[in-house]
Amino acid sequence: MELDGVMLSRMLTTMTLMFHVIFATIGVGVPVMISFAEFLGIKRNDHHYLVLARRWTRGYTITVAVGVVTGTIIGLQLSLLWPSFMEVGGKVIALPLFMETFAFFFEAIFLGIYLYTWDRFKNKWTHWLLTLPILLGSTASAFFITTVNAFMNTPRGFEIQNGETINVDPVAAMLNPAMPSKVFHVVASSYMTSAAILAAIAAFAILKGRRGHYQQKALRLTAACTFVFSLLTAFAGDVSAKFLADAQPEKLAAAEWHFETEKGADLVYFGTVNEDGEVENALRFPKLLSFLAGGSFDTEVIGLNDIPEDERPPLWIHYMFDTMVTIGMYVMAVTLLFVLMDRAKRRNALSKPLLLGILAAGPLSMIAIEAGWVLAETGRQPWIMRGYLKVAEAATTNDSIAMVFILFALLYLVLGIMTAVILIKMFKNSPAELEIEKRYPNRE
Amino acid sequence: MNYELIGITVLWTFLYGYIIVASIDFGAGFFAYYAKIKKKDHIINDLISRYLSPVWEITNVFFVFFFVGIVGFFPAAAYYYGTALLLPGSVALILIGVRGSFYAFNNYGSRNSTFYLFLYGAAGLLIPASLSTVLTISEGGFLKEIDGNVIFLAKELLTSPYSWSVVFLSIVSVLFISASFLTFYADRAENNWARKTLRQFALFWSMPTIVASLLAFISLQMHNPEHYSKAVTEYWWMFGLSLLCFGAASWFIYIGKRYGAAFIMVMLQFFFAFFGYGASHLPYILYPYISFRENVTSDAMAAALVVVFILGLCLLIPSLVLVMRLFLFDTDYVKGKKK
Numbered sequence: 001m002e003l004d005g006v007m008l009s010r011m012l013t014t015m016t017l018m019f020h021v022i023f024a025t026i027g028v029g030v031p032v033m034i035s036f037a038e039f040l041g042i043k044r045n046d047h048h049y050l051v052l053a054r055r056w057t058r059g060y061t062i063t064v065a066v067g068v069v070t071g072t073i074i075g076l077q078l079s080l081l082w083p084s085f086m087e088v089g090g091k092v093i094a095l096p097l098f099m100e101t102f103a104f105f106f107e108a109i110f111l112g113i114y115l116y117t118w119d120r121f122k123n124k125w126t127h128w129l130l131t132l133p134i135l136l137g138s139t140a141s142a143f144f145i146t147t148v149n150a151f152m153n154t155p156r157g158f159e160i161q162n163g164e165t166i167n168v169d170p171v172a173a174m175l176n177p178a179m180p181s182k183v184f185h186v187v188a189s190s191y192m193t194s195a196a197i198l199a200a201i202a203a204f205a206i207l208k209g210r211r212g213h214y215q216q217k218a219l220r221l222t223a224a225c226t227f228v229f230s231l232l233t234a235f236a237g238d239v240s241a242k243f244l245a246d247a248q249p250e251k252l253a254a255a256e257w258h259f260e261t262e263k264g265a266d267l268v269y270f271g272t273v274n275e276d277g278e279v280e281n282a283l284r285f286p287k288l289l290s291f292l293a294g295g296s297f298d299t300e301v302i303g304l305n306d307i308p309e310d311e312r313p314p315l316w317i318h319y320m321f322d323t324m325v326t327i328g329m330y331v332m333a334v335t336l337l338f339v340l341m342d343r344a345k346r347r348n349a350l351s352k353p354l355l356l357g358i359l360a361a362g363p364l365s366m367i368a369i370e371a372g373w374v375l376a377e378t379g380r381q382p383w384i385m386r387g388y389l390k391v392a393e394a395a396t397t398n399d400s401i402a403m404v405f406i407l408f409a410l411l412y413l414v415l416g417i418m419t420a421v422i423l424i425k426m427f428k429n430s431p432a433e434l435e436i437e438k439r440y441p442n443r444e
Numbered sequence: 445m446n447y448e449l450i451g452i453t454v455l456w457t458f459l460y461g462y463i464i465v466a467s468i469d470f471g472a473g474f475f476a477y478y479a480k481i482k483k484k485d486h487i488i489n490d491l492i493s494r495y496l497s498p499v500w501e502i503t504n505v506f507f508v509f510f511f512v513g514i515v516g517f518f519p520a521a522a523y524y525y526g527t528a529l530l531l532p533g534s535v536a537l538i539l540i541g542v543r544g545s546f547y548a549f550n551n552y553g554s555r556n557s558t559f560y561l562f563l564y565g566a567a568g569l570l571i572p573a574s575l576s577t578v579l580t581i582s583e584g585g586f587l588k589e590i591d592g593n594v595i596f597l598a599k600e601l602l603t604s605p606y607s608w609s610v611v612f613l614s615i616v617s618v619l620f621i622s623a624s625f626l627t628f629y630a631d632r633a634e635n636n637w638a639r640k641t642l643r644q645f646a647l648f649w650s651m652p653t654i655v656a657s658l659l660a661f662i663s664l665q666m667h668n669p670e671h672y673s674k675a676v677t678e679y680w681w682m683f684g685l686s687l688l689c690f691g692a693a694s695w696f697i698y699i700g701k702r703y704g705a706a707f708i709m710v711m712l713q714f715f716f717a718f719f720g721y722g723a724s725h726l727p728y729i730l731y732p733y734i735s736f737r738e739n740v741t742s743d744a745m746a747a748a749l750v751v752v753f754i755l756g757l758c759l760l761i762p763s764l765v766l767v768m769r770l771f772l773f774d775t776d777y778v779k780g781k782k783k
């Protein structure tokens with residue numbers, strides 16, 4: 001591996017996106033949870049949920065701020081690092097990028113209003129109504145950006161003749177075939193991860209011995225939501241896999257270590273590849289890959305050997321795929337267990353092992369998000385726009401990029417640490433119990 | 445239809461919007477730091493944060509809108525600037541990153557750290573300085589194309605008098621715009637001490653603004669005579685109107701009345717100067733490589749962008765009006781009586 005401009009551009013893009021996606025995911029999912037909590041609080045006239053919504057919102061302002069600045073960085077950095085891609089892409093896929101800025105506007109405006117108008121309206125529902133444009137704006141921005149990413153996988157809506165881009169159809173480019181499954185999976189997994197992180201925080205508080213009604217309500221709400229969203233995520237993941245089998249078989253084949261095109265293909269779970277290209281040490285689920293790819297146990301699945309050698313994605317993305325799926329299954333199982341035990345009114349729903357299990361689900365979900373993106377993006381290699389433009393042809397020709405990489409690495413390091421420190425300080429300095437007492441002195 | 449003209453007008457208008465709202469924000473950082481070291485922070489800084497907290501994200505989106513719009517309407521411009529500006533662009537990005545997040549950390553998280561405020565205030569002056577170099581580069585002479593590679597001539601930029609006059613102009617304009625807005629805001633809040641201090645700032649920074657503008661003009665004449673002659677022959681009246689508005693604004697601030705009108709005059713002053721500059725810059729977006737007529741995107745894309753833009757405005761304008769009514773024209777909020 002050589003540290004040339006292309007490699008450095010890829011590393012910098014990867015670093016920026018992987019950092020941004022942490023905050024972007026929270027940015028998309030947490031408003032949904034805030035909206036739920038405030039809704040329950042008003043509906044049931046339960047101040048615990050209202051305090052919950054307030055506290056989540058306060059933490060959210062910090063993560064949104066980092067999301068906004070890192071997002072601004074990506075937006076410009078894509079032009080700085082991949083000028084040729086942005087020139088071709090800009091001609092065809094600028095529409096959703098442009099629409100995304102309106103979604104940002106919408107979200108930013110109403111978030112500003114929401115934050116500073118808690119006690120300003122006579123009718124409590126008015127304030128709750130403000131969560132809807134926030135939620136709409138953030139999910140719409142996920143929608144639009146994912147459309148762009150889907151376009152990179154299945155470019156549509158233009159023709160190339162003598163090096164010129166002609167017959168541009170922006171709407172066809174936007175509604176490209178990869179769009180529905182990708183958007184569905186990205187949005188569902190963002191909701192799931194955000195709920196899981198909030199559940200982990202609640203579980204942590206209870207583990208620390210703060211077992212009040214407030215914490216228990218928080219845990220019940222977030223764990224139930226995590227479970228429902230994880231079902232949606234897994235379903236969307238299944239849709240994505242079926243889509244890949246159809247439209248990007250090389251990505252699925254590399255993710256699954258599926259070499260020979262065959263019917264009734266096995267699903268390979270982890271394992272290693274030896275020098276002769278044979279899979280060892282793996283768990284095999286007979287015919288399951290065919291099911292994942294086509295909904296029946298004898299669907300034919302295209303193998304890597306049928307793909308031209310210079311268009312095969314790297315094999316290591318298999319581990320990314322397995323990590324993501326394993327985490328998905330784990331989170332679903334642990335939250336289901338909690339919900340069932342809680343329903344059964346058996347007190348041990350708050351037992352230590354189960355709480356630890358939920359605590360782990362939060363960070364694990366974020367790891368699944370990262371793994372999923374690395375799978376999706378690296379699985380597109382060597383293409384930046386599949387079938388049209390290779391990564392190596394798109395990178396910048398500028399040569400100061402090594403220094404730029406170091407500068408950004410430092411920036412993210414500082415931002416990451418600061419965010420964590422500020423968030424911890426913020427909630428340590430004002431424990432929930434104190435806040436409840438201050439705001440609602442007359443209630444138990 | 446004439447999409448390239450619509451496109452460039454939309455983008456220029458948003459850039460103008462960004463210059464106004466961002467200047468208020470950037471300058472406010474400087475004043476906040478100044479008030480802190482003078483130990484007057486409790487008076488000014490509450491006022492500033494009451495205005496900034498709900499709107500700083502919106503300000504940032506103006507900027508995002510502008511560069512996304514450039515990629516959409518003029519993809520070739522994105523290619524040239526993108527290749528050339530990796531280093532200066534990255535520096536500006538890092539500054540924006542530090543400033544935005546430190547604002548949030550300071551304001552929503554732990555309060556009142558002098559160190560944060562210093563970084564915040566300093567970054568607020570460095571960002572306009574570094575962003576203004578993009579306008580300088582657009583005048584030509586700082587990029588070279590060799591074998592299809594676009595090369596940025598950093599040394600030429602750093603030694604050019606024109607480039608420094610633009611940097612100077614951007615910094616003093618930021619302070620002037622910001623001070624005149626905050627004077628108005630303090631006046632609405634009936635916060636006498638803050639108003640008095642901010643009014644002095646506004647008066648203090650008014651003269652340098654004009655001097656800097658003249659310097660920029662003179663050095664433009666040396667750097668890009670073609671642009672200069674177009675500005676003074678075809679668009680001289682725009683700059684004349686700008687000067688008149690400046691006079692009116694300074695007068696209002698000087699007599700200490702009608703701060704709202706004064707701020708509107710400041711906005712008009714910059715409006716005329718900015719559009720006069722922009723109009724005389726055309727047809728080039730990047731002299732002499734990119735012209736807005738030849739390098740505009742396809743009709744299909746331009747039409748789609750314009751449609752989305754109009755729909756977007758229908759969503760945006762009522763929401764912005766709502767924000768202004770809640771945070772700018774609601775006297776109780778401005779005075780800090782509402783949380």
Ligand code: HDD
Pocket residue numbers: 153178182183185186187189190192193233234236237238240241244251324325327328329365366368369370372373374375376377379
């Ligand atoms: C909490 C996060 C999470 C979880 C638990 C899962 N995924 Fe996922 N997955 C993502 C988060 C994610 C993602 C971050 O949202 C990706 C990256 C790019 C994309 O489109 O979605 C993704 C991509 C992605 C792709 C590639 C899509 C493409 O490139 O077009 C496939 C095939 C799957 N996933 C399949 C699954 C399956 C079968 C799962 C079973 C449970 C699963 N994912 C769980």
Ligand code: HEM
Pocket residue numbers: 017020021023024025027028064067068069070071072073074075076078104105107108138141142145186190501504505508
């Ligand atoms: C999983 C993928 C992504 C999601 C879910 C996502 C979502 C978000 C969210 C929620 C924000 C905060 C917006 C706000 O509150 O104003 C944001 C900011 C931003 N994102 Fe991302 N993003 C993703 C990836 C990207 C990518 C790949 C780009 C680059 C094209 C990008 C560009 C931006 C920009 C420019 C901003 C700043 C907007 C502003 O200033 O308000 N995002 N993103």
Ligand code: HEM
Pocket residue numbers: 009010013014017018020021078082145148149152373374377378380381383384391
């Ligand atoms: C506007 C949409 C997007 C654009 C234009 C874009 C562009 C790129 C480019 C140019 C690369 C480097 C080439 C490569 O190595 O494949 C890349 C890689 C990558 N991108 Fe995307 N991307 C987009 C969306 C996303 C999103 C939303 C994420 C999620 C965070 C993401 C995550 C990654 C990752 C992890 C890599 C590294 C892959 C590798 O190791 O090669 N991308 N992307």
